[in-house]
Amino acid sequence: MISNRPLPWLAVSLFACTGLVSCDRTNKADIEATQLKLTDKEAEIEDLKIEIGKLKASGEEAKKTEQKADATLQELNDSKQEIKTLKEEAEQLRKEKEKLQDQITAKIRNKAVGEKFARVAAPNGKVYLQVVIRKVDDAGVSIAHDGGFSLLNEDSAPATWVERFRLGAPKPEEPDDAALAAAAAAENGGKPQKFAAVRSKLPGVLFIESGRTKGIAFVANRDGSTWLYTAAHLLATGASLAVKDSKGIPFADLGKCEIAEDGDLARIEVSVKPEMALTVVKPGGVAADQDIVAVGGGGSSANPPLFGGKIDALKPKEIDVPSAITGGNSGGPVMLADTAEVIGVVCRAEMGRQDLWSPALDVAKARRMAMRIDREIPWRGVTLESLRTETQRIASFDSRSRLILAVSSLRPAQDGLQLDTQVGSGKGRQTIMTIFKQHSNLGPVQQLVQMDKQLTEKALRSSERDMKRRVSGIYRDLLNAANNDTGGFRPADFSYINRKEAELSVKWRQQAIEMLGASAAALNR
Numbered sequence: 001m002i003s004n005r006p007l008p009w010l011a012v013s014l015f016a017c018t019g020l021v022s023c024d025r026t027n028k029a030d031i032e033a034t035q036l037k038l039t040d041k042e043a044e045i046e047d048l049k050i051e052i053g054k055l056k057a058s059g060e061e062a063k064k065t066e067q068k069a070d071a072t073l074q075e076l077n078d079s080k081q082e083i084k085t086l087k088e089e090a091e092q093l094r095k096e097k098e099k100l101q102d103q104i105t106a107k108i109r110n111k112a113v114g115e116k117f118a119r120v121a122a123p124n125g126k127v128y129l130q131v132v133i134r135k136v137d138d139a140g141v142s143i144a145h146d147g148g149f150s151l152l153n154e155d156s157a158p159a160t161w162v163e164r165f166r167l168g169a170p171k172p173e174e175p176d177d178a179a180l181a182a183a184a185a186a187e188n189g190g191k192p193q194k195f196a197a198v199r200s201k202l203p204g205v206l207f208i209e210s211g212r213t214k215g216i217a218f219v220a221n222r223d224g225s226t227w228l229y230t231a232a233h234l235l236a237t238g239a240s241l242a243v244k245d246s247k248g249i250p251f252a253d254l255g256k257c258e259i260a261e262d263g264d265l266a267r268i269e270v271s272v273k274p275e276m277a278l279t280v281v282k283p284g285g286v287a288a289d290q291d292i293v294a295v296g297g298g299g300s301s302a303n304p305p306l307f308g309g310k311i312d313a314l315k316p317k318e319i320d321v322p323s324a325i326t327g328g329n330s331g332g333p334v335m336l337a338d339t340a341e342v343i344g345v346v347c348r349a350e351m352g353r354q355d356l357w358s359p360a361l362d363v364a365k366a367r368r369m370a371m372r373i374d375r376e377i378p379w380r381g382v383t384l385e386s387l388r389t390e391t392q393r394i395a396s397f398d399s400r401s402r403l404i405l406a407v408s409s410l411r412p413a414q415d416g417l418q419l420d421t422q423v424g425s426g427k428g429r430q431t432i433m434t435i436f437k438q439h440s441n442l443g444p445v446q447q448l449v450q451m452d453k454q455l456t457e458k459a460l461r462s463s464e465r466d467m468k469r470r471v472s473g474i475y476r477d478l479l480n481a482a483n484n485d486t487g488g489f490r491p492a493d494f495s496y497i498n499r500k501e502a503e504l505s506v507k508w509r510q511q512a513i514e515m516l517g518a519s520a521a522a523l524n525r
Contacts, residue, residue: 047166099247109136163463195306195339198293204276210244216332220278231347232266233497236390263371264347264497281341281374291337296329319344319370334370344370356508357428388497404512406435408519412471417452444478468523475520
């Protein structure tokens with residue numbers, strides 16, 4: 001019998017079938033939706049790939065453009081450097097040509113001094129008779145003639161002279177201080193060059209060579225004239241003197257010479273282009289702790305080293321400055337760093353030896369300082385020749401004093417004069433014969449050497465008394481010569497830097513004369 005109650009399992013089965021059909025429909029819709037999204041994403045990816053391709057192409061093009069720009073910039077820099085190098089080479093060639101031309105002109109002008117002409121006709125019709133050329137420089141030809149003295153320039157000199165001496169020849173324009181500073185700054189990356197003001201004045205700095213001694217000088221206007229200032233000791237070495245500018249061109253026309261009575265200063269009147277002259281600071285324009293610069297380096301140089309520092313203290317005649325300022329820079333200017341005004345000259349202190357037999361002074365150990373020139377300086381006129389020979393005259397005078405002492409040390413006897421006796425002290429100790437050889441041209445020395453030879457060879461037949469009388473006579477001759485020599489040697493005539501040395505030389509000479517006089521008196525007893 002079939003029951004009328006619902007069958008539970010049938011309901012469940014029907015429900016399950018219905019659910020499966022519904023789920024299947026839902027999954028298809030989801031899949032279709034997902035596929036659409038996937039298609040959209042694929043399209044989006046393709047678009048991105050296309051965009052990436054475009055960007056890559058654009059990047060490569062940009063890279064190529066950048067590389068091309070870099071190459072062009074490098075070519076531009078190379079061209080600029082090449083142009084700069086060519087300009088520098090051209091400027092160097094111009095300067096070398098100018099220097100050579102100036103040297104040739106200077107030689108021609110110097111050689112012309114002293115030339116004589118019976119008659120010289122000027123372009124304006126004026127005639128000069130009995131003409132002698134006295135001097136030739138940029139100002140013209142200075143002549144002496146039967147009517148006095150005249151200066152003929154490019155307008156008044158004969159045409160042959162104008163061409164021969166290059167009178168009125170145009171000079172290359174020199175850059176002014178501002179242009180020099182701007183050029184220096186441009187080469188220094190736009191920054192102002194160190195000591196630019198001082199560097200702009202270097203054409204006024206000169207270089208001195210006197211034998212093996214080298215130093216510095218400079219040109220400045222003072223007391224109504226243009227002077228070459230330097231340290232006096234540089235001019236007193238006894239050797240030939242050469243003064244040159246930074247281009248190596250010599251200064252042949254040196255005028256009157258003056259030395260300071262209170263320091264190691266000398267000045268020589270010169271004729272130069274006005275722009276070469278340095279400016280001396282006005283009185284009261286210097287104070288302690290100011291920045292200063294010294295020009296250094298002996299010998300000719302177009303770019304000498306500069307040494308900076310500060311003023312430590314001011315004294316009436318001197319300026320205390322760091323040793324780096326003064327060491328090895330004798331004669332050079334000490335200048336204010338900001339204005340390039342000259343405040344002093346590098347000099348050295350006077351020195352004196354221990355005794356007559358001491359070796360030559362070691363000037364490297366001398367104290368150096370900056371002598372002020374912004375003050376009233378007591379100048380005294382001297383000849384350049386007398387100044388140049390000071391050291392040599394002192395050395396010769398001392399050498400003769402040593403000879404007198406050597407003679408006073410002789411011990412005449414029948415067997416000889418004992419010329420091998422040692423005299424002197426320290427490193428200066430030597431035999432009498434060595435000193436005699438240094439003065440072999442003197443009559444008294446020749447007589448004593450001859451007498452010693454005769455005595456040692458037993459060729460002199462005389463009593464000891466007669467022999468001593470002869471020696472005493474030679475001593476008197478030497479004493480007379482020594483007194484005359486001493487009278488002509490006046491320390492007051494020497495420069496300040498050598499005066500103390502000359503005074504010591506006179507002192508030692510007097511001692512030597514006294515000893516020789518005592519020896520002569522002893523022989524007569």
